Amino acid sequence: MAETLESAQSTSLYDQDFYLWILNTVEHLKNRDFDHLDLENLIDEVESLGRSEKREILNRAEILLQHLLKRCYLPQPENYRSWELTIREQRRQMQRNLKDSPSLNRLLLESLPELLQEARETVQFEYPDQRIPEQLPIDLTLQTVLSESFWSDLPSSTPSSL
CATH class of the missing domain: 1.10.220 (Annexin V; domain 1)
Known part of the structure; x- marks a missing residue:
């Protein structure tokens, strides 16, 4: 699964498979791998959570x-x-x-x-x-x-x- 997670670029992954993008993002956060986070989409999603609430x-x-x-x-x-x-x-x-x-x-x-x-x-x-x-x-x-x-x-x- 790690190979699948790393195989796609995170920015395009967001558009291709949102759930896989989430799994990938969580993996990077848990590993404190901040350099590989898709920050732009992550920020948008966190803001969206606030708007939804x-x-x-x-x-x-x-x-x-x-x-x-x-x-x-x-x-x-x-x-x-x-x-x-x-x-x-x-x-x-x-x-x-x-x-x-x-x-x-x-x-x-x-x-x-x-x-x-x-x-x-x-x-x-x-x-x-x-x-x-x-x-x-x-x-x-x-x-x-x-x-x-x-x-x-x-x-x-x-x-x-x-």
């Missing part, structure tokens, strides 16, 4: 907010269970991601207002006959969004569960 947490947050809005403001009890399951799953996955990458907390907190606006617009478009308020009746913080007590923090006019 960021994208995932923001997508999960928007889905969570959409379902929280649906559950709070749409009088459709037949859908509550499904929305609640989605809420629980998004929270669980977000908490796992935030535990692995705590620096995403700040990004998520800074993005909440924009994500809430996007979630509101999506839900309003999906349900044009319903009115989704511009502002939530509680302060939107990362803690409130990820909290199981989210429902108890809402005014009594909204459904409570979870």
